[in-house]
Amino acid sequence: MIEILADRVVKTFGPTRALDRVDLAVPSGALWGVVGADSAGKTTLLRCIAGLLRVDAGRVLPGRAGQARLGYSQQGFHLYSDLTVEENVAFIGHLYGLSPAAVSAHADELLAFAGLSDRRSSLAGELSGGMQQKLTLVCSLLHHPPILLLDEPTTGVDPLSRLEFWDLVEKLHVAGSTILLASGYFDEVERCDHVVYLQRGRVLATGTPDDLRGAHSTLEAAFLEMTS
Amino acid sequence: MVALTILPDLWPMGPLALVTPRTVADRRQVAIAEPPTTDASAVLAPVVAHVRRPGWLRLRSLVRKEFIEIRRDRRTLALIVAVPIFLLVIFGYAAQFEVHHIATELVGNDSLPLRTALAEHGAFAVENGVAPNVAAAENDIRDGHVAAAVVVNREGRPTRVLIDGSNLLVAMTAERKLAALQQGSATPTPHVTVLYNPSLRSTIFMVPGLIGIIMTQVALVLTALGVVRERERGTIEQLMITPVTKLELMIGKTIPYLLIALCDLCVVLLVSWQIFGVPVRGSVLLLFGEAFLFLTATLGMGLLISTLARTQLQAMQMSVFVQLPQMLLSGIIFPLAAMPWSVRWLGYLLPLTYFASVARGVMLKGVGLSGLWPQTVALAVLGLVYVGLAVVRFRKTLD
Numbered sequence: 001m002i003e004i005l006a007d008r009v010v011k012t013f014g015p016t017r018a019l020d021r022v023d024l025a026v027p028s029g030a031l032w033g034v035v036g037a038d039s040a041g042k043t044t045l046l047r048c049i050a051g052l053l054r055v056d057a058g059r060v061l062p063g064r065a066g067q068a069r070l071g072y073s074q075q076g077f078h079l080y081s082d083l084t085v086e087e088n089v090a091f092i093g094h095l096y097g098l099s100p101a102a103v104s105a106h107a108d109e110l111l112a113f114a115g116l117s118d119r120r121s122s123l124a125g126e127l128s129g130g131m132q133q134k135l136t137l138v139c140s141l142l143h144h145p146p147i148l149l150l151d152e153p154t155t156g157v158d159p160l161s162r163l164e165f166w167d168l169v170e171k172l173h174v175a176g177s178t179i180l181l182a183s184g185y186f187d188e189v190e191r192c193d194h195v196v197y198l199q200r201g202r203v204l205a206t207g208t209p210d211d212l213r214g215a216h217s218t219l220e221a222a223f224l225e226m227t228s
Numbered sequence: 229m230v231a232l233t234i235l236p237d238l239w240p241m242g243p244l245a246l247v248t249p250r251t252v253a254d255r256r257q258v259a260i261a262e263p264p265t266t267d268a269s270a271v272l273a274p275v276v277a278h279v280r281r282p283g284w285l286r287l288r289s290l291v292r293k294e295f296i297e298i299r300r301d302r303r304t305l306a307l308i309v310a311v312p313i314f315l316l317v318i319f320g321y322a323a324q325f326e327v328h329h330i331a332t333e334l335v336g337n338d339s340l341p342l343r344t345a346l347a348e349h350g351a352f353a354v355e356n357g358v359a360p361n362v363a364a365a366e367n368d369i370r371d372g373h374v375a376a377a378v379v380v381n382r383e384g385r386p387t388r389v390l391i392d393g394s395n396l397l398v399a400m401t402a403e404r405k406l407a408a409l410q411q412g413s414a415t416p417t418p419h420v421t422v423l424y425n426p427s428l429r430s431t432i433f434m435v436p437g438l439i440g441i442i443m444t445q446v447a448l449v450l451t452a453l454g455v456v457r458e459r460e461r462g463t464i465e466q467l468m469i470t471p472v473t474k475l476e477l478m479i480g481k482t483i484p485y486l487l488i489a490l491c492d493l494c495v496v497l498l499v500s501w502q503i504f505g506v507p508v509r510g511s512v513l514l515l516f517g518e519a520f521l522f523l524t525a526t527l528g529m530g531l532l533i534s535t536l537a538r539t540q541l542q543a544m545q546m547s548v549f550v551q552l553p554q555m556l557l558s559g560i561i562f563p564l565a566a567m568p569w570s571v572r573w574l575g576y577l578l579p580l581t582y583f584a585s586v587a588r589g590v591m592l593k594g595v596g597l598s599g600l601w602p603q604t605v606a607l608a609v610l611g612l613v614y615v616g617l618a619v620v621r622f623r624k625t626l627d
Contacts, residue, residue, distance in 0.1 A: 043615050050469060052465060052468060052469065067469060067470075067471070068471060070469065072466075072469045074462065074465050074466065076462065078461060078465060078466050080461065080463060080465065081461075092466070092470065094468035095471070095472045096470055096471065099469060139466070140469075146281035158520065
């Protein structure tokens with residue numbers, strides 16, 4: 001069953017065509033990675049799939065109608081710096097319609113999962129970049145969504161925190177979540193089941209990391225070969 | 229080899245990425261589009277030249293950069309051009325200390341010579357009807373139908389004048405003009421009674437209007453900034469992915485400022501009463517009810533600004549752009565009746581115009597709802613219009 005879909009998606013901003021007939025179909029329980037340089041269209045693609053942007057042509061799933069089944073973590077830290085970890089979690093949980101008891105139970109479980117239990121009283125603005133990304137992930141998981149869209153979750157995060165974050169992603173993958181992750185880091189998407197190369201709004205190639213790597217030593221080398 | 233250490237920063241690669249000579253060469257081509265070179269001095273030479281630029285060149289760069297930013301920020305540029313022109317026009321027309329056409333009625337008896345004398349004097353606009361007695365005239369002044377009433381005896385001579393003291397400029401002009409009218413006349417000077425503010429204290433005149441300005445500050449500026457701050461920080465995207473509706477989001481963003489503004493009203497009323505001796509002669513409940521309508525309309529304006537501004541700076545500039553006319557055109561300082569229609573119509577679009585009238589009516593004159601329904605209806609209509617426009621513009625998607 002296809003959980004995440006982009007079917008001939010076109011999105012323009014004025015004269016710029018940010019997405020040009022992009023196709024991808026992520027089956028249930030899979031971990032897919034979209035990789036490309038800056039301004040390749042990764043964020044726009046995820047926003048379209050999340051229903052935050054209207055597509056000019058084509059079709060997306062889950063889109064706006066399926067937002068209840070979606071956990072979305074946007075690029076950078078965009079929670080409330082002047083609220084504590086616990087207050088941020090409670091706020092987002094209540095917006096998802098969870099009762100205070102449910103929020104409390106989920107928060108305990110998810111903060112422990114993300115290793116943030118001992119920082120629950122810290123102001124979110126005082127957390128390290130890696131912890132802020134984990135908090136963003138926790139907030140996007142509060143309503144137990146089966147589908148996760150993660151937009152460059154480790155950009156600007158130190159190497160150790162990146163590894164910790166990827167451990168969490170892999171645990172979610174093993175638990176059955178369907179995940180589409182955008183990244184500018186080629187070494188990261190090696191861990192995905194399936195990789196999509198995006199270049200100037202177009203799908204350059206798609207396949208398993210082994211397929212795409214081919215004779216090259218890394219995905220990055222293969223990508224550079226294609227774009228040179 | 230120096231070039232190899234610099235170039236990885238030009239490419240969006242993570243610290244875990246494996247850097248190979250082949251990829252570095254590729255990166256160089258993409259990032260700087262120049263033929264490969266291993267000569268470190270060639271790479272560093274332009275940098276050294278920049279460091280040695282004289283101070284005035286750096287200053288020129290700073291000034292030029294500011295102008296480029298201003299030029300590209302269309303909204304700010306529009307405000308920079310529009311605000312001085314707008315303020316000049318508003319001040320030029322609205323700041324009229326000399327009041328004309330003071331609504332006046334005769335009491336007891338009609339007198340054509342007196343009507344003619346008052347009308348010819350220019351400051352008074354005499355109503356057609358005649359109030360039967362002083363009590364009826366006082367009611368008309370209380371409800372704001374007229375600002376002055378002249379009691380006329382059977383011989384057609386003025387014996388007493390009642391003046392609405394709640395509007396300082398009107399009262400002072402009426403007193404002065406009547407004294408001028410009386411000069412050279414053989415008839416005895418009529419007794420002048422200034423109602424609601426007998427000593428013509430400017431504090432009593434200003435405080436009800438200032439209450440409106442203080443609440444505007446909270447409702448308009450904080451609401452506009454609150455929403456724009458969400459957009460600037462990027463948190464609004466996180467909110468939009470949740471099931472929260474745009475109506476819930478708007479109401480949720482406005483209720484705190486509504487409550488804060490109502491708390492401000494309590495504090496300001498207490499301070500006005502205790503320190504300045506400005507009473508609330510009418511119903512406090514009615515004042516709060518009217519304040520609720522006024523704040524709804526003002527919050528709507530704040531939300532509307534938040535849909536137009538991209539940054540907090542723009543929101544602040546737009547708020548000032550709206551606030552200044554509110555002070556000048558709402559009748560708080562200069563009576564609307566003294567302004568030409570070319571700017572007066574703007575005053576009728578502002579919630580503060582009606583609330584200032586309500587606040588003076590309730591606080592100084594003790595007017596009830598029956599005397600304030602036109603202002604109440606106007607505040608409700610403006611609330612619907614401004615909140616409606618804000619809802620329409622407040623789109624849920626980022627498009």
